[in-house]
Amino acid sequence: ILNVEQSPQSLHVQEGDSTNFTCSFPSSNFYALHWYRWETAKSPEALFVMTLNGDEKKKGRISATLNTKEGYSYLYIKGSQPEDSATYLCAPHQAGTALIFGKGTTLSVSS
Amino acid sequence: DTEVTQTPKHLVMGMTNKKSLKCEQHMGHRAMYWYKQKAKKPPELMFVYSYEKLSINESVPSRFSPECPNSSLLNLHLHALQPEDSALYLCASSQEQASYEQYFGPGTRLTVT
Numbered sequence: 001i002l003n004v005e006q007s008p009q010s011l012h013v014q015e016g017d018s019t020n021f022t023c024s025f026p027s028s029n030f031y032a033l034h035w036y037r038w039e040t041a042k043s044p045e046a047l048f049v050m051t052l053n054g055d056e057k058k059k060g061r062i063s064a065t066l067n068t069k070e071g072y073s074y075l076y077i078k079g080s081q082p083e084d085s086a087t088y089l090c091a092p093h094q095a096g097t098a099l100i101f102g103k104g105t106t107l108s109v110s111s
Numbered sequence: 112d113t114e115v116t117q118t119p120k121h122l123v124m125g126m127t128n129k130k131s132l133k134c135e136q137h138m139g140h141r142a143m144y145w146y147k148q149k150a151k152k153p154p155e156l157m158f159v160y161s162y163e164k165l166s167i168n169e170s171v172p173s174r175f176s177p178e179c180p181n182s183s184l185l186n187l188h189l190h191a192l193q194p195e196d197s198a199l200y201l202c203a204s205s206q207e208q209a210s211y212e213q214y215f216g217p218g219t220r221l222t223v224t
Binding site for chain 1 (some may be wrong): 142153154155156159167169180193201208209210211212213214215216217218
């Protein structure tokens with residue numbers, strides 16, 4: 001079973017703060033890493049799919065980096081807004097397998 | 112159309128009932144997934160279909176029976192469920208069963224009494 005660790009488990013920031021969280025995963029047989037954003041009472045929404053070591057992806061104020069050799073990915077949110085409040089799930093998968101979701105980091109942004 | 116639809120939204124069933132969950136997408140995706148999500152936990156993969164063939168079964172009990180009648184539809188047939196099977200069942204699809212983002216449906220909230 002793929003061991004996926006996300007930290008911190010939860011995070012509370014003020015509007016305008018920048019924040020980041022971590023996803024750690026086994027580096028062997030790495031195939032891809034997905035990040036999803038999951039708001040309460042909604043479906044998970046894909047943010048990024050990353051495959052290459054050193055990949056950096058950006059969508060608006062959210063960006064992510066990937067290190068496949070050491071087995072981690074960072075998600076950054078610049079200038080957090082209340083609408084960024086959600087649980088952020090990372091999901092790596094190894095070759096020949098399906099996604100395994102981490103437990104997520106729950107972000108709460110207060111105005 | 113980037114939507115995955117699921118019916119019903121809510122389902123209450125007894126342990127002796129037989130029911131089905133339905134999932135539909137019209138994005139031309141060739142991979143479809145069933146996940147089970149319990150409160151405060153991430154989605155757990157149950158089944159993957161790729162090109163209408165069962166690709167992955169994550170050791171799911173036989174009281175859950177998936178079916179993919181065509182490339183747009185995915186069903187989950189339920190029979191003799193247990194109360195601990197109560198959960199949110201999410202369907203998702205992706206272009207291929209590979210490094211492509213998955214599009215999730217809103218889920219079916221299942222309660223087994």
